[in-house]
Amino acid sequence: MQPGHSTRLAEIYRDYRLSLVAMATNIIGCRHRAEDAVHDAFARMVQTRTIQSTAEIVDLVAYCFRSVRNSALNVAQKHSSQQGALRLYYEVQQSANDAGVAAAFQEELIALLEQLPLEQRELIVLKVHANLTFAQIGEIQNTPLKTVATRYRRTIEELRSKLEKVYDA
């Protein structure tokens, strides 16, 4: 294992842990298993010696996300996914007096996000919450950059139009 390698991984975990767990939860549908998948992926990366030549890895952040994603996909193959995964990683505000509107809006937004296919929900987590670039997301999802960008724009537009319909009705 290359010295400093685990240090970098620790930094990535510290900075992206919420998004990593959210991405895994989105795939698996169980938060506990998702956290186990994140841990397992990092344990593999920390202990592996095959990535001594980190020069081969263009983007370690994308590499970590991809590893966690693969780990989560492995778990998801064994355990069937549950519904309502979004509520397992989004912290919804309580409907207090002054926060009532915001909470209702968030509930509406989550309901719309839940209707999206898994890949689009994942795209939202990676782009909006993890703040990754389209190139990084393309590497994680093994999809061309342009496809990712188009898919993202369409997803956001779709969400916006659905949200407008809800509030216009």
Next chain:
Amino acid sequence: MPEYEPEPTEMPSVDSLCEMESSIKSLALLPTTADLDKRMVELFSQAMSESKPLPAVKRGKRVELLVAVAASLLIGFGAGSWYGSSRVDTGAMSVGVRSTEEGGVDPTSKSSSGSMSKRTGDLESNSLAEATEGSNDRPQTKVVSRNTVLSRPLWLRSKEGQMYRSYIAHTKEDLLEVDPVTQKARAVQRVTPRIVISNTPGI
């Protein structure tokens, strides 16, 4: 004066894609659980202590980062952190004993069982006693209580391919042995080995 209450169905302005993005961003992600953070700190601290740093890698910096990670996660190191909550049926445990000495594998590989096998490597012997021996620099044993000593971690693989941390615990017991003929009692010490297996899979 009556208090102003906005209509519950009033829609916040979502005019552009950027505003839509910021609306989604306003949905806060749930924090990670203390259990995961604890395991991750343990993982990184173990990795950092095991890796041999180059002179350029300043130990102070590594310690600083470790402290930063621990502080940011608001947890500390706890003895027995491997003893997690039971979410997995450990009944399907196989007897394959693995060591953590061997080389690595591409973590992007989708096959977890295969990668685990490559990463951990097969032991030459299945004997638990032999498995505890090795050329590891880490301490062989760990005293966890007044009369119990744990071996260094062993790895058990379940049928599902998940790895479980386990130890051989040697517990010393002070007994009174009564001679059946003379009826004299004498104090003897018995050491009982037993295997302790973590409830939670993972390294």
